[in-house]
Amino acid sequence: MAQRVAVVGGGLSGLTFAWALQRVVPKTVAITLVEASSRTGGWLFSHRSDDGFLFEKGCRGLRGGKPVGDGAVVISTMHELGMHEDSEFGQAVGNHGLARQRFIKHGGSLHAMPVSPAGLLSWPPLPSPLRMAFSEPFRPAPVDNEDETVRDFISRRLGEEAADNLVDAMAAGVWAGRINELSAAAVFPDLVALEAEGGSLTGGFAKRALARFGVGSSSARWQPPLTPWFQQGKEFAVAEAEASFRASPELQSSPLVGATSVSTTMGTEGFVRRLRAELERCENVTLLDNSAVVRVTPPDAKTSAARLSLAATPAAAASGNPLSDFGSEWRPDGREIVADLVVSAQPSPALASALEASGGWAGSEVVSLLRSIPRSSVGVVCTGWKTPAIREVAGRRGFGFLSPTREDASVLGTVWDSCVFPHQAVEGRYLSEDRASVMMGGRRNPDVASWSPQQLRDEAMRSLEADTGVPSSVAPDEVNTWVAAEAIPQYTVGHLDRMAALQQGLSQTAPWMRILGNSYYGVGAAACLVNARGAAKQVADQLLVDEAAAARS
Numbered sequence: 001m002a003q004r005v006a007v008v009g010g011g012l013s014g015l016t017f018a019w020a021l022q023r024v025v026p027k028t029v030a031i032t033l034v035e036a037s038s039r040t041g042g043w044l045f046s047h048r049s050d051d052g053f054l055f056e057k058g059c060r061g062l063r064g065g066k067p068v069g070d071g072a073v074v075i076s077t078m079h080e081l082g083m084h085e086d087s088e089f090g091q092a093v094g095n096h097g098l099a100r101q102r103f104i105k106h107g108g109s110l111h112a113m114p115v116s117p118a119g120l121l122s123w124p125p126l127p128s129p130l131r132m133a134f135s136e137p138f139r140p141a142p143v144d145n146e147d148e149t150v151r152d153f154i155s156r157r158l159g160e161e162a163a164d165n166l167v168d169a170m171a172a173g174v175w176a177g178r179i180n181e182l183s184a185a186a187v188f189p190d191l192v193a194l195e196a197e198g199g200s201l202t203g204g205f206a207k208r209a210l211a212r213f214g215v216g217s218s219s220a221r222w223q224p225p226l227t228p229w230f231q232q233g234k235e236f237a238v239a240e241a242e243a244s245f246r247a248s249p250e251l252q253s254s255p256l257v258g259a260t261s262v263s264t265t266m267g268t269e270g271f272v273r274r275l276r277a278e279l280e281r282c283e284n285v286t287l288l289d290n291s292a293v294v295r296v297t298p299p300d301a302k303t304s305a306a307r308l309s310l311a312a313t314p315a316a317a318a319s320g321n322p323l324s325d326f327g328s329e330w331r332p333d334g335r336e337i338v339a340d341l342v343v344s345a346q347p348s349p350a351l352a353s354a355l356e357a358s359g360g361w362a363g364s365e366v367v368s369l370l371r372s373i374p375r376s377s378v379g380v381v382c383t384g385w386k387t388p389a390i391r392e393v394a395g396r397r398g399f400g401f402l403s404p405t406r407e408d409a410s411v412l413g414t415v416w417d418s419c420v421f422p423h424q425a426v427e428g429r430y431l432s433e434d435r436a437s438v439m440m441g442g443r444r445n446p447d448v449a450s451w452s453p454q455q456l457r458d459e460a461m462r463s464l465e466a467d468t469g470v471p472s473s474v475a476p477d478e479v480n481t482w483v484a485a486e487a488i489p490q491y492t493v494g495h496l497d498r499m500a501a502l503q504q505g506l507s508q509t510a511p512w513m514r515i516l517g518n519s520y521y522g523v524g525a526a527a528c529l530v531n532a533r534g535a536a537k538q539v540a541d542q543l544l545v546d547e548a549a550a551a552r553s
Contacts, residue, residue, distance in 0.1 A: 003029055005539070006308055006339035008293045008354075009346035010035030011042025011322070013517040013528045015275040016077075017343060020536035022282050025543055031285045032337055036292040036313045036350070040276050042322050043487055044525065046267025051478045052426035053384030053435055054267050058322075058484055060415060060437070061261035061268065063526040064094060067251065072241035073530045075256045081274050083264060084254060089274040090266030094259025099420040101398035104169050105407045110467060112398070125165040132159050137202040141195050147493050153184035153192065157201055169402035172412040175523060176376040176442030176488050178405070186491035189224055226496040228521050229503060229514060233541070234534025265423050268525070292350070294330045295357035296342065298510060306342050306512055309357075310335040322487070341512055341539065345532070348373050348489070348519035366509060369502040373495070373519055375486040377449035378412070379440045381460035383476040390416050390434040394469035400436075401467065405444050411463045412439045436470075438463055441483075443490065449483050456481040489519045514539065 007018045010033055018033045033040075043058030065071035078084060083092040103110040106125040114120050120129040136157055142148075150171060154163040163179060171179045175187070185192045194204025210216045228234070245251045256262050264270030279285045288310070295309035309332040344351045352370035355361040390396045399420055402413035417435040418425065425433045438460035441448025448456070457479055464470045499520050506513055516535050518528055 004305065004339045005029060005031045005341045005343065006306075006337050007031065007033040008308070008342065008344045008351075009042075009517060010037075010040035010276075010287070010289070011345060011517065011528075012044050012272060012525055013042075013532045014343075014345035015040055015272055015279070016529050016532035017345060017516060017536050017539075018285060019275050019278055020533045021539060022279070022285055024536065024540045027284045029284060029543065031282075032288065032339070033279065033285065034288045034291050034293055034308070034310070034337065036290070036346070037322060038290050040287070040289070041269060041272035043484060044268035044272045045322070046269030047480065048266075049384065049478050049480060051384060051386070052429070053382070053433070053478055054417075054421075054424040055382035055384070055435070055480050056267055056417070056437065057380060057482055058487065059268055059525045060417070060420070061095065061263040061525070062271075062529065063524060064256055064259040064262040067245040067257055068242055069238055070526050070530045072245055073237055073533060074262060074526050075254055076241040076244050076251060077529060077533070078256060078262065078271075079251060079254065081271075081278065083271065083274055084250075084256075086265070087274075089277070090264035090270035092256060092262060092264050092271075093421060093423045094256045095261040095263075095399070095420045096422055098397045099260065099399040103398060103401035104166060105401055105403040105413075105467060106165055108407070110401050126161055128159070128161065132162060135159075137200045139200060141199050145196070147183050147185045147495075147497070149180050149493055150182045150184050150187055151179040153188070154179070157191075157195065164406060165404055168404040168406070169413070172404070172442060172444070173402040173439075175490065176378050176412060176439070177490050178443045181374075181443065181490065181492050183491050183493045183495045185224060186495040193224075224496050226500040226503070228531065228534075229507075230516075230531060230535035230538040232534075233536070233538030234531060236537050237530065237533040261420065263421055263424070267421075267424060291335070292330055293337075293346070293354050294332055296351075296354045296513075297358045298360060299512060303338075305338045305340050308337040308339060308342065308354075310337065322484075339512075341514070342510075343514045343516055343535070343539070345515075345517040347375070347486070347517070348515075349375075349486075351515070361509070364505075364509070366502060366505040369498050369505065372498055374443075374490040374492060376442050376488040376490055377446065377486055378442055378484045378488065379448040379451060379456045379459075380482055380484055381438045381440075381456050382417075382480045383436050383438070383460065383464065384478045385434045385474070386429065386432060386477050387474075388418075388432060388434050389470050389474045389476070390418065390436055390468060393471070393474050396468055403467075408463070410440045410445050410448065410459055411467070412442050412444075414438045414463060414468060416468070436464065436468065442488075449485055451483075453481040456483075488523055491523075 007014045045057040047055045062074050078092040102113045104125050151163050154167045168179050171177050194201045198204030198207045290313050291310045292313045293308045294311045297307040311330040311333050348370040352367045361367050400415040415437045
């Protein structure tokens, strides 16, 4: 039985995997979690400013929703951790009802997203919705199964207006990416599947609807070229969470049900701090901070275990910011971890560097594939007012807005944080303070990553006045700027095929290693959490198989 498991990377994926694994394996299984920076949590990173404003440096929440699928896992995990009750880590909260209203920038103005199909008829960003709807079933599907860009797919099915005015903005908000680079199959697998199954989106919907009533067959559903190694475990985790909902009145009545976004009163930081605290209580779990894995040496004839060489990370890591320098020049400091199973939840460039350093993978296809995933940097400017500058002065209420490339070359969008999570205000300021986060850069303007704090601030103030409507005379009481460097992997055309080849290559050359995290299987926080829980189930099952095999030998 593999009794030593090393988890490399203490972001949401690594933390969740280690926490979920230790719950279901014997205490004889030693788990070591290694994190390169001075804190765990990755880009779930909240900051309470000197004036008491809660600012998020990265992700602003986990997608919640209905008690099915990923939403069921997110909500049940919050309850399993006890975060439905207030504690030193805060209390889990869903977004305020105001956040259901979202805006798209078009023609220099913000337009509320329609809440019903009828609203599309007079929505400026889509000037021809009826033509789009009626022509879609008759637009031909491709004869091959080649991947294509998101822009090509959406333009072909729904028209260029939908691609450039709507989906381009969505890609900016989720991926900080460009729709003429992102893979349709990786980013919108459900839409690609509908077309493949029904010849059109409308045909796919109709075919699935009929299949639910026993008419026709749903057996011919399209399957992506990549099945994650943890897929069975993920399906079990989802089924288990859904069963918990059916059996638990407490879960059914959770205020998180129906929320489009879930966080805590202490921000996303509260969630990852709670995960870490749970791990710190476990006698079979060791946490190592400021320790980068800079070389991975595979098992050899003398040992059946892999060896992970560590290096103390540079002073920059003391800030706790996730590192964008992935360690190709760092040198081992003599510390070493021996592991029977290695689960890499670190960014793919960091794993590539660690494998190359051992010599065995230098120039290999595995390393090449790990380095084939581009990454996007985002400039973030968080602003706070002790008066309701957004809700009253500007008259804005909602989640915020997204901007397509044709509207703004720099600003991706703005989140009106005080409308989304007013619960995060300090005591006494629930109704008075306003917060907003302006995001800029991404793949559409990568130069933003090198902008000075003043440049970031100036661009944010311009957008807050021009787009949100806060006049320059109403200056924020506090402004924080930073760059989330190399934060968001880009799933470009062919991503799923490349990841399938990577998974196969690792199974052949490093069967003792598993990969996990947003570099490969989904960039959103909810996807990372659900995938990590599935991976823990898969690994636990494999440990039991190994134990049974060892007992027979």
